[in-house]
Amino acid sequence: MHAMSEERETRVKSVAIIGAGAAGAVTAAALKAENYYERIQVYERRESPGGTWLYDGDPRPLPPIRPGKLPNEGVDPPLRVPSQLPQTTPPNQQHRYDQTPVYSSLTTNVPDIAMSFSDTRFAYGPFAPHYVPRQYIQNYFSQNKTDAMLVLNTTLEDLSRIPPAEKGGLERWKLTLRKYDAVRHVDVWWEEEFDAVILATGHYSVPYVPYVPGLAEYVETFPGRVVHSKNYRAPLLYSGKKVLTIGNSASGHDVTAELVSNAQLPVYQSRRSASRWDGDEPPSGIAWKPVIKEFQLDGRIVFEDGTHLDDVDTVIYCTGYLPSFPYWNAQANGRPLYDYKAGRLLKGYWHTFFQDFPTLAIVGMPRTLTFRSFEYQAIALARLWSGRNSLPLPPVEEQEKWERERVERTRKAGGKFHDIPWDEGETLGWIDGLFRIAGLGTLTGEGRIPPAIGADVIWALEHLRKYPEPGKGEDKDGEGRDVETDGGWVVLGRKKKDSLAFI
Secondary structure, rough: OOOHHHHHHHHEEEEEEEEEOOOHHHHHHHHHOOOOOOEEEEEOOOOOOOOOOOOOOOOOOOOOOOOOOOOOHHOOOOOOOOOOOOOEEEEOOOOOOOOOOOOOEEEOOOOHHOOOOOOOOOOOOOEEHHHHHHHHHHHHHOOOOOOOHHHOOEEEEEEEEEEEOOOOOOOEEEEEEEEEOOOHHHHHOOOOOOOOEEEEOOOOEOOOOOOOOHHHHHHHHOOOOEEEEOOOHHHHHHHOOOOOEEEEHHHHEEEEEEEOOOOOOOOOEEOOOOOOOOOOOOOOEEEEEEEEEEEEEOOEEEOOOOOOOOOEEEEEEEEOOOOOOOEHHHHHHHOOEEEEEOOOEOOOEOOOOOOOOOOOEEEOOEEEEOOOHHHHHHHHHHHHOOOOOOOOOHHHHHHHHHHHHHHHHHHHHHHOOOOOOOOHHHHHHHHHHHHHHOOOOOOOOOOOOOOOOOOHHHHHHHHEEEOOOOOOOEEEEOOOOOEEEEOOOOEOOOOOOOOOOOO
16 A cells, blocks of 8 residues: 555656747657656647747837846746635736747748657758748647647746655646636636646747946937847838847847848947858948947947947847746745856756756757757656656766766856757767667557657758858858858858857
């Protein structure tokens, strides 16, 4: 009798997945394939699956920019949970950053053969318009018959640990959920409990604008002049305007290049450093500027080289996003989930597991082989919690050692904790760790088998580029590789560097 009670206490039979983007889609499929879990639910705050690939053509205005402020510093605060649940309240009016940063012309950056899940390819590629991955994610739920698990228009507002009922047991999790009822125009609040929770909420929601002297006062003095690229959709809005963009990542590159067709020329772009797709000179219609030193209340923007711009109509910050976990109840759970100063999850292991919460996991955190890497994380978790894993997780001491060593290694290299580069074999090494944990399915067919990363996938990652990389000759890229153009994208020679730089 005691043995049966202990088994019931230490097994995971119900799992909540938070988020119905690509990570949530493949996680639901992997859990269902085990034919083991009694209850799987996917909670999604939007009206449809698709995650960051949903397109909001007319986005709501963002809250006023707060330079240098982090999500946990009042930028994305939690909602106040009603004292009595279940409960019905008027609709929430607080901005929740639930709309996406997808702009009209956005295409994928990773070749479709490497980005797709192993069992289904994108409709076409190699670099598809944004609606293709959106349709792909939505169809993936239907194809795997996991669409019945979806609970849409539902936001996780509080996630609290429930301590084990008896010694040696596993914790459970209490979810406080809020669903917008479009028929009655009210918010419906309630609680659910699960054995395990997988966070698949992504990290492209809360925009980040760095601190610059005078910027906060400039924003107040000139309302609407400073914006974040999250709400950029097309260049027509900036016709004839003098525009300064900030940032040189993928969105900064795309937005600046697009503005040339409509904005007053030149379009100014402030860059901290050159990117791999920059040549020695700016493209036609673009003028490069260094980092901004100061915003002045007369409207002047001063750069670090002493030059300045006056009468700028719009400043577009293309400076990315920060993860946000407003639902994480740090008091109930004993600690924060994320360290913003260090830029990493706390007490994590292998970018997927948690050292102190064996029934909590996260899928989709690292900047690496997007979509496909989620599949390996999902399968490893599905196998682990069903007790069918090939290898156990290492002891907590080894997990702590992994975290310490990675902190030190990334600090020395000047890198980011959750960036996993491709070209030195680190991506394959990380995926291999998940592969080994998962192992094979059962003899009778339960469980999804982690796929091989074949030579065709590796070739695509190392040779296909969305953009030409300017070099010294028309048929060379910036690193001396041969370049063959094909339909607007390029095929590179064999020399390689950071093949995942655009993710």
